[in-house]
Amino acid sequence: MSVAVTRSWTGMRGIASVPSYVIMQPTTLCNLDCIYCYLPFRAVDRRMPLEVAESVAESVNAWAKLSPRFSVVWHGGEPLAAGREHLAALMAPFRGVEHHVQTNATLIDDAWCGFLAERGVRVGVSIDGPPDLTAQRVNRAGQPAYHRIMEGIAALRRHGVPFAALCVVTAPRPGLAGRLYHFFVELGCYALGINVEEREGVNTRDTGYPGGAVRAFWSELTGAWRADPRIELREVEWALRYAGAALAGTADDLLPRQLDPIPVVAEDGRVVLLSPELAGFADRRYGDFASGTVREAPLHEIVAAAAARPGGWIAEYLTGIEACRASCPYFGFCGGAHAANRYFEHGRFDGTQTDHCRNSKISLLEGVLDHAGGH
Numbered sequence: 001m002s003v004a005v006t007r008s009w010t011g012m013r014g015i016a017s018v019p020s021y022v023i024m025q026p027t028t029l030c031n032l033d034c035i036y037c038y039l040p041f042r043a044v045d046r047r048m049p050l051e052v053a054e055s056v057a058e059s060v061n062a063w064a065k066l067s068p069r070f071s072v073v074w075h076g077g078e079p080l081a082a083g084r085e086h087l088a089a090l091m092a093p094f095r096g097v098e099h100h101v102q103t104n105a106t107l108i109d110d111a112w113c114g115f116l117a118e119r120g121v122r123v124g125v126s127i128d129g130p131p132d133l134t135a136q137r138v139n140r141a142g143q144p145a146y147h148r149i150m151e152g153i154a155a156l157r158r159h160g161v162p163f164a165a166l167c168v169v170t171a172p173r174p175g176l177a178g179r180l181y182h183f184f185v186e187l188g189c190y191a192l193g194i195n196v197e198e199r200e201g202v203n204t205r206d207t208g209y210p211g212g213a214v215r216a217f218w219s220e221l222t223g224a225w226r227a228d229p230r231i232e233l234r235e236v237e238w239a240l241r242y243a244g245a246a247l248a249g250t251a252d253d254l255l256p257r258q259l260d261p262i263p264v265v266a267e268d269g270r271v272v273l274l275s276p277e278l279a280g281f282a283d284r285r286y287g288d289f290a291s292g293t294v295r296e297a298p299l300h301e302i303v304a305a306a307a308a309r310p311g312g313w314i315a316e317y318l319t320g321i322e323a324c325r326a327s328c329p330y331f332g333f334c335g336g337a338h339a340a341n342r343y344f345e346h347g348r349f350d351g352t353q354t355d356h357c358r359n360s361k362i363s364l365l366e367g368v369l370d371h372a373g374g375h
Contacts, residue, residue: 009325011255012335014318015274015307018063021071021100022056022299023264023276024048026082026090032104032145035136036168038201039077040280043140047082048267050089052294056265057093059299064096073100075264075276080107084115091119098122102166104137105152106145113159123163125153125189129180136170157188164232165189170197171209172217172359181224184231191232194221196359200277200344207355214359218367226371235360239368242333251332259321259335261303269295271302274314277340286313317342317349324352334361 030042064070072094079087079101091099101116102124116123127149128134134146156163165184169176184192196214199207218236225233245251264276270290272279278289291314292302310318317339324336334357341356342349 009252009255009332011252011257011332012259012321012325014258015261015310015314016256016258017261017304017307018066018300019261019263019303020067021073021260021262022060023073023075023262024053024056024090025076025265025267025279026074026079026087027077028267028280029081030076030078030104031081031106031139032078033138033140033142035138036170036197036203036205038198038203038277040202042077045081046267047086048090048265048269052265052267052269053090054093055269055294056299057095059303060097061093061095062300064094070097071100072097073102075102078104078107080112084111088115088119100124102126103152104145104149105156106148108152108155110155110159113155113161116156116161117159123156123161124166124193125149125156125163126166126168127153127187128167128169129183133176133180136168153187162190163188164191164193166193166195168195168197169217171213172196173209173213174216174220177217177221178224181221181228181233185228189231191234193234196356198277198341198356200340201281207359209355209359211358211363214363215367215370218364219370220367222368222371235364236368239333239365240372242365243369243372246332255332255335258307261307263299263303265294265299266290269293271299273303273306274317275339275343278343283313283343289313313339313343313349320350320352323350327352328357330357330362330365333365 027045027047028041029045060072080103099119100122105125128137131146135144137145139145165187197207199205222236225236242251242254245254261273262276264272264279266279270293272289273291282288291306306314320342321336325331337352337354337357339349341354342351345354
């Protein structure tokens with residue numbers, strides 16, 4: 001099955017001045033110490049002051065009036081490690097938004113379920129499959145966290161709190177996907193996202209996996225989902241949507257016209273745009289990757305300034321996006337390599353193809369098409 005497209009791609013030029021969601025880091029602390037984690041300060045408990053959330057909310061509430069569904073995503077660290085009282089106070093200033101939380105679920109109990117249900121928080125749980133596949137999720141003593149994760153999931157199910165799942169896959173290969181998919185169907189999640197492990201942040205492990213094995217993994221996963229499509233499968237459904245649009249000649253319409261700025265607000269109020277994985281890092285060449293702090297300027301002004309006058313590493317990244325557009329036949333599918341992957345793999349932002357591109361974009365699309373073409 002071929003989806004060759006010859007028209008030039010017009011989307012993803014420059015940065016939008018209004019994001020579709022904002023990521024908030026209520027605490028740097030995580031109670032786990034996952035082997036592949038990229039976060040630099042996860043052993044330190046730095047909590048977001050209320051005034052930071054209040055400042056962010058002033059901009060977000062105005063943006064939310066322009067959007068039928070604006071999201072505030074509470075990420076970490078482990079966001080629940082901030083505690084119910086503090087997280088409630090941080091959420092309180094926001095109006096007209098949809099709250100999301102990405103959690104390892106180990107702290108979830110009946111009280112947390114009540115908190116989440118009362119506020120209509122959309123829950124994402126990080127778990128990598130059966131015990132042997134979740135073995136890299138460990139506590140500070142190096143002990144497996146699987147059973148505590150499953151206890152939290154059991155509490156969510158007991159209270160009828162819907163949840164999506166996010167799975168990190170190390171070394172994707174044939175024979176793995178079917179087992180994974182069956183696990184998540186039985187787990188009770190309504191949606192599943194697959195993240196092939198990435199070399200970024202403090203995680204420097206090699207992610208140059210054999211292309212044929214990764215492609216076969218995605219093909220097998222597509223087959224498992226098509227045989228029993230009871231849950232949403234984020235990556236596969238997007239690839240099939242793209243393939244259908246490409247065959248219809250409408251694929252260029254799928255890309256946004258501009259890059260989503262994706263503001264991530266660190267616990268101290270610093271704002272990193274375009275790539276949450278860069279939060280907390282600095283570089284001798286680029287300096288601090290933050291574009292400003294909400295303690296000194298409103299969030300909407302920080303975003304608008306970067307969109308109007310991109311400079312530094314952001315300008316270099318936009319050059320890299322244009323290089324992808326000019327050189328990569330998969331640009332219409334992914335919109336260009338992500339900033340953090342370029343930096344942590346190449347040491348700069350104007351490079352093009354990365355391991356993440358090969359594992360989670362190119363092999364994904366080719367694997368999905370392999371399955372679709374054979375059935």
